[in-house]
Amino acid sequence: MTEQKxxxxxxxxxxxxxxxxxxxxxxxxxxxxxxxxxSPEPAKAFAERFGIPRAYGDWESLAADEEVDVVYVATPHxxxxxxxxxxxxxxRNVLCEKPFTLNAREAAxxxxxxxxxxxxxxxxxxxxxxPMVRRLKALVDDGAVGEVRSVQADFGLTGPFPSSxxxxxxxxxxxxxxxxxxxxxxxxxxxxGEPADVVAxxxxxEEGVDLQTGALLSWDNGALASVHCSIVGGTATxxxxxxxxxxxxxxxxxxxxxxxxxxxxxxxxxxxxxxxxDGPRDSLKHEAAEVMRALRAGETESPLVxxxxxxxxxxxxxxxxxxxxxxxxxxxx
Numbered sequence: 001m002t003e004q005k006x007x008x009x010x011x012x013x014x015x016x017x018x019x020x021x022x023x024x025x026x027x028x029x030x031x032x033x034x035x036x037x038x039s040p041e042p043a044k045a046f047a048e049r050f051g052i053p054r055a056y057g058d059w060e061s062l063a064a065d066e067e068v069d070v071v072y073v074a075t076p077h078x079x080x081x082x083x084x085x086x087x088x089x090x091x092r093n094v095l096c097e098k099p100f101t102l103n104a105r106e107a108a109x110x111x112x113x114x115x116x117x118x119x120x121x122x123x124x125x126x127x128x129x130x131p132m133v134r135r136l137k138a139l140v141d142d143g144a145v146g147e148v149r150s151v152q153a154d155f156g157l158t159g160p161f162p163s164s165x166x167x168x169x170x171x172x173x174x175x176x177x178x179x180x181x182x183x184x185x186x187x188x189x190x191x192x193g194e195p196a197d198v199v200a201x202x203x204x205x206e207e208g209v210d211l212q213t214g215a216l217l218s219w220d221n222g223a224l225a226s227v228h229c230s231i232v233g234g235t236a237t238x239x240x241x242x243x244x245x246x247x248x249x250x251x252x253x254x255x256x257x258x259x260x261x262x263x264x265x266x267x268x269x270x271x272x273x274x275x276x277x278d279g280p281r282d283s284l285k286h287e288a289a290e291v292m293r294a295l296r297a298g299e300t301e302s303p304l305v306x307x308x309x310x311x312x313x314x315x316x317x318x319x320x321x322x323x324x325x326x327x328x329x330x331x332x333x
Contacts, residue, residue, distance in 0.1 A: 006069050007032075007068055008024065008072060010046075011071055011087070012036075017035075019284060020284050020288070023285045026279060030292060032052050033052065033068060034062055035052050035054070036062035041057075059086055070120065075097070076173070077099050077173050078173045080096055080110075081106040088114050093120035093291075094122070096122070098123055099314070099317065101314065102178075102331060103318050104318050111310075120295055122290075122302045124284075127255040128186070128190060129304050129305065132272070133256075136241075136248060139248070139262065140248070145246035146243040146244030149224070149243055150225065150226075153240075155255070159232050159233070163206070167179060168205055168209055170207055175326060176213055179231075180229040181215075184254075186313050187239060188225040189309065189316065192219055196218060197217070197218045198218075200214065208326065210326050212232055213229055213324060215228075215323075237252060246262065249261045290302050
């Protein structure tokens, strides 16, 4: 795999799958060779749209395709365990969309499958691979703001979403937390790790999913984080990291920033801006490039999106749902 192109399969044909396929065009060492859906028609239409040579009307055919190096799982998250599990058992490497699974138990099952089979597995937490987020993380790790004392992050959509929408459907793992809250929780844990305690409140819909959720996370060293997500109000999608010696503010789009500002005691504010060479701020190519780098290096997980970190985020999401009383039909925890 070190000299040839990395051959991708895409499982599902929705909007995020289309975005991923389009962004792979920016990586000359990548090619999409197969796509699969639950029926032939959407797979064929997707293949024609993106010039993909093989289209499958079932998941099993993609799993059995020996000419696929890695599969991007872009199904709804309620199907991640089944879809990624099928691919891993068939010996495929997997990049699985976020939220990684419905809960931590399912996530642990996938991680065990990958490790037992020696396969690569990574959550598609593209934020962790974003050049500006990596730059911010390096600054924090180097002590630019001192010891991190608090983090704030929010992500909300204006809506309103009708009761028939997937974001309101318990059977599809609906609600603000898993679709949107995974970003502020993941951002916080990128900087502070898994919290020691979780306090949370939510506004629930008639269907029993969270319309908006706020959580206060705490760590044994005294650090605190406030995270908020909503499907009933558009938020600033901002974030702030406060430390013992300064602060970093991301004024908009903390999970795909094009700029952030570093404030340090006794110094002028310093603005960091994206390198135009990195391409569009919302490109998924960076996570794809990290997958391909790891595969070529013979790694079974990425140091940028480690599996233990994914499991820790899923445990926090479980804890928040426990506090606010959201359970999904047939869910086993």
